[in-house]
Amino acid sequence: MAGTDAAMNRRLEGRSLTIAMYGNLFMAAAGVLAGLLSNSNAIMMDGLFSFIGFVSALLGRRISRKVTAGPDRFRPFGYAADESIFVTFRSLSLLGLVIFAITAAAQNIYRYMTGVMPEPLNFGPMVLYFVVVGATCVVLWWSHRRAWIRSGRSSDILRLESRASAFDGVITGASGIGLTAIHLLSDGPLAPIAPVGDSIIVIFLCLTVIGQYFSGLRAGLGELAGVTAPPGRIASARRALRPALAEDGGTLRDLSVTKIGRGYLVTVYYDPGRPVTAGEIDQLTLRLIRDLQPVAPGSDVLLIITGYARRWPAEIDPLRSTP
Structure with a gap:
């Protein structure tokens, strides 16, 4: 049953990313x-955002096909970290584009202040662009969010793409409103800034979204660095695993939880308090993995048999003790 659900989730994710790939290429x-x-420049920047979305959907579709694959001789810890790598570099590429757009817009404003008049805007093609692209963003956002919800809200790829489509739609709508206002009021109070109103809108929009992309970059880097999960997630994992460990009769020395892609790796430092066989440890590990699924679907358990916590005491640690 679990395998069937996983296959269905992959199909939902793949279909949504395929729609995003063609939709972003069109935009x-x-x-x-x-x-x-x-x-x-604002519309040009919007087009560049969409091109990054096309590349992102293309890579995301390839990653989603293997992200749930188990360990093999090339990847002894599996492929779950590929999703974290994807989120990190997607956010980094968007941040790079935002910084580039801000720099170009600032240079355009500086040239205007020094007497260089930019080319006048042609508002004819803008109306059709804003209507068609805005509607496309709404369709992509709905497709991603629907697939994310139906697949159990576990895919960081779909969640990121859903947010990116929503922000792209907001940027498109705000650009349309701002450029229309500048056009209508160019002979009135906005006359002094009308020639560089396009660049001002670019800077405003970039400053609006830069925090979101920085947050995504920080989250992706945190996963790659193995930063511990939030306290609530650790507490729920501890509650889920406690009955099996109590039934086994040993002592839980420590427990750590780290997020990797759409799942978590729960490392259990456990002292069984008695001689045990490999078969017994295997059975206990499998039960812990099953008990963890209701609170953290797709997560794995690494059971370490030890009398210590996650770190050796200083007096016996060969990397810190002196001879």
């Missing part, structure tokens, strides 16, 4: 074309 082409025709 990227539309953004570049509309940006060239309208002389709008």
